Amino acid sequence: DADVTQTPRNRITKTGKRIMLECSQTKGHDRMYWYRQDPGLGLQLIYYSFDVKDINKGEISDGYSVSRQAQAKFSLSLESAIPNQTALYFCATSDQVGPQHFGDGTRLSIL
């Protein structure tokens, strides 16, 4: 079983819809992250959380919100999806000193 699990793996939806992407981890890490990747670009940080009560905006948080329901769960929401949010989304986890470990991504298409 994967240490970092993202659901769904693929999603196609329409402009204006609310979407939630979910991430769960079994690594026991305190820190969790959401990134998006656009073609030809590196990963950009959307939000990050260092524990259940600590949530921080990343580089590109506009249009997104997050919820850290438990140490193991971190969800990303698009309240009203727009086409330029079409991208590949990754969740990652880490402890205080180690590298980040990634899920396999969610491919999101907004029509």
Added chain:
Amino acid sequence: DQQVKQNSPSLSVQEGRISILNCDYTNSMFDYFLWYKKYPAEGPTFLISISSIKDKNEDGRFTVFLNKSAKHLSLHIVPSQPGDSAVYFCAALMDSNYQLIWGAGTKLIIKP
């Protein structure tokens, strides 16, 4: 403005030869650098890292070199193997910022 740049979108290398992937950065405050490898339909996986207080770190076939004066790092893979074909990302971290800044990636193709 890209703080971490990987100027080669792709690189093709013969199996058994050395692969050299390059990364340049602009912010002298970065104090830790990481390389990740990504296969299609999978998330990035951590490969190797280097602290700014070092100029070399080696792990098996993988070696990362850091030249702080040139703000340049490189990943050497020797010998290259078919399973090394993937996209390689360079990322940089400022400890005070906790945020990884990523390059756009280089697609490495190992030819048999």
